[in-house]
Amino acid sequence: MNLFLEFWLWISDPAQWSGGAGIPTRLGQHVLYSAQALALATLIGVPVGLVTGHTGRGGFLTASIANFARALPTIGVLMLVVIAVGIGVAPVMVALVALAVPPILVNTYEGVRGVDPQLKDAAQGMGMRGHEVLLKLELPVALPLILLGMRTAAIQVVSTATIAAYVGIGGLGRFIVDGQARREFDMVVGGSLLVVALAVLVTLMFYLLRRFLVAPGLRQAAAK
Amino acid sequence: MGDQPLIRWDWIARNWDDPVGTRLLEHIQLALVPILIGLLIAVPLGVVCARWRWLYPSVFTGVNILYAVPSIALFFLLLPYTGFTQWTAIIPLSLYTLAILVPNVVDGLYQVPQHVRQAAIAMGFSPLRRLIQVELPIALPVAIAGLRVAAVATISMVSVASLVGLGGLGQLILTDGFRRQFPTPIIVGIVLSVLLAFLVDGLLVLMQRLLTPWTRGSERAARRTSAARREAGAGTTAPATDTGSRRAEAT
Numbered sequence: 001m002n003l004f005l006e007f008w009l010w011i012s013d014p015a016q017w018s019g020g021a022g023i024p025t026r027l028g029q030h031v032l033y034s035a036q037a038l039a040l041a042t043l044i045g046v047p048v049g050l051v052t053g054h055t056g057r058g059g060f061l062t063a064s065i066a067n068f069a070r071a072l073p074t075i076g077v078l079m080l081v082v083i084a085v086g087i088g089v090a091p092v093m094v095a096l097v098a099l100a101v102p103p104i105l106v107n108t109y110e111g112v113r114g115v116d117p118q119l120k121d122a123a124q125g126m127g128m129r130g131h132e133v134l135l136k137l138e139l140p141v142a143l144p145l146i147l148l149g150m151r152t153a154a155i156q157v158v159s160t161a162t163i164a165a166y167v168g169i170g171g172l173g174r175f176i177v178d179g180q181a182r183r184e185f186d187m188v189v190g191g192s193l194l195v196v197a198l199a200v201l202v203t204l205m206f207y208l209l210r211r212f213l214v215a216p217g218l219r220q221a222a223a224k
Numbered sequence: 225m226g227d228q229p230l231i232r233w234d235w236i237a238r239n240w241d242d243p244v245g246t247r248l249l250e251h252i253q254l255a256l257v258p259i260l261i262g263l264l265i266a267v268p269l270g271v272v273c274a275r276w277r278w279l280y281p282s283v284f285t286g287v288n289i290l291y292a293v294p295s296i297a298l299f300f301l302l303l304p305y306t307g308f309t310q311w312t313a314i315i316p317l318s319l320y321t322l323a324i325l326v327p328n329v330v331d332g333l334y335q336v337p338q339h340v341r342q343a344a345i346a347m348g349f350s351p352l353r354r355l356i357q358v359e360l361p362i363a364l365p366v367a368i369a370g371l372r373v374a375a376v377a378t379i380s381m382v383s384v385a386s387l388v389g390l391g392g393l394g395q396l397i398l399t400d401g402f403r404r405q406f407p408t409p410i411i412v413g414i415v416l417s418v419l420l421a422f423l424v425d426g427l428l429v430l431m432q433r434l435l436t437p438w439t440r441g442s443e444r445a446a447r448r449t450s451a452a453r454r455e456a457g458a459g460t461t462a463p464a465t466d467t468g469s470r471r472a473e474a475t
Contacts, residue, residue: 073384
């Protein structure tokens with residue numbers, strides 16, 4: 001329990017709440033990097049997944065690339081890119097996007113592939129064209145799985161954005177790095193628990209998104 | 225980096241045994257132990273949840289919360305308690321594999337068709353024998369799909385353990401590569417880590433083929449059923465079931 005006491009003492013110290021090294025700044029950086037990486041990964045993963053899922057082509061290639069990206073050790077990618085192009089936001093983005101694309105891409109692909117063929121027949125029977133079937137039928141039906149992939153990606157990104165501190169661009173990981181260097185354990189605890197809290201918050205956010213975005217009919221089908 | 229070549233083969237040759245080999249062995253150990261621990265806990269837990277279904281929602285919520293807790297943060301939180309022992313890496317990674325494995329074991333057991341279960345009962349199988357000889361084998365493909373995700377994810381996540389100073393290929397990347405601005409060890413670390421992940425993944429596929437000879441040739445059909453099932457059960461958003469089927473896609 002003293003873990004939480006330590007956290008409380010640290011977080012309630014007003015010194016943590018101001019200046020360039022305070023919680024608001026670090027938290028802001030962390031959220032910003034994570035959101036940017038997730039947005040980029042979504043922009044790559046969803047369209048590619050939708051097209052490959054819809055046409056049924058390139059599925060094997062998609063899965064292979066996603067597999068490969070999943071096996072890549074993020075920290076190695078980050079440090080290699082830092083050595084190649086120097087310290088900055090770009091290496092962190094490359095590493096985080098490489099981490100976030102596979103779950104989004106594969107879930108989108110699987111979601112679209114999993115749409116009931118009878119529904120697609122019905123949509124075509126109603127005179128929908130290929131892109132209409134994709135956007136009006138396959139995308140909404142696949143949405144729960146796509147959101148699930150985005151949630152998986154978001155949690156991994158939030159947790160891994162911690163390593164941004166190791167290449168000197170801030171974020172909540174900074175508290176962990178500095179705390180370790182100065183042997184101030186309360187700082188390490190503070191930084192770590194803030195990351196945990198942020199990840200839990202992201203999970204809750206995706207529950208809400210799911211509630212509001214997924215069509216009511218699909219939600220009922222899922223609940224039965 | 226300057227005019228230095230991207231890969232210095234002579235460095236690899238000179239350091240093959242010591243930093244490279246040692247780190248690789250550490251990496252294998254740090255990855256395999258959590259996978260085994262996760263499996264040892266997840267299978268009994270999954271069996272219990274499949275038998276007493278009212279237990280599953282609360283276990284599932286617990287597992288989902290575990291999944292949301294970043295391992296990186298846990299490494300640091302555990303450090304003062306477990307110190308620089310391997311447990312600092314093993315505990316968070318085991319919890320993480322648990323979060324992927326439990327839903328897959330339960331899903332696999334849920335898939336056992338009712339008529340198969342009734343046939344086993346009619347043949348006079350005791351509950352334990354039915355579990356071991358009928359239900360677990362049928363659940364195996366879905367469970368192994370989860371195991372493959374857990375294994376690949378764990379092997380790539382072990383690298384992070386080097387930030388805490390626990391060894392593994394991440395240490396090669398961080399200490400020999402990054403701190404000295406020398407790309408060769410970083411590339412060696414990445415390549416070995418990816419190869420290790422693929423090797424373990426391949427072994428698991430092989431294991432599944434050997435253990436479930438009756439699924440050969442009908443794998444696509446099996447995948448379709450599991451996709452349909454997952455779609456139907458999507459109301460509770462399982463992180464692992466989706467990853468499980470994702471991996472199944474790669475077969």
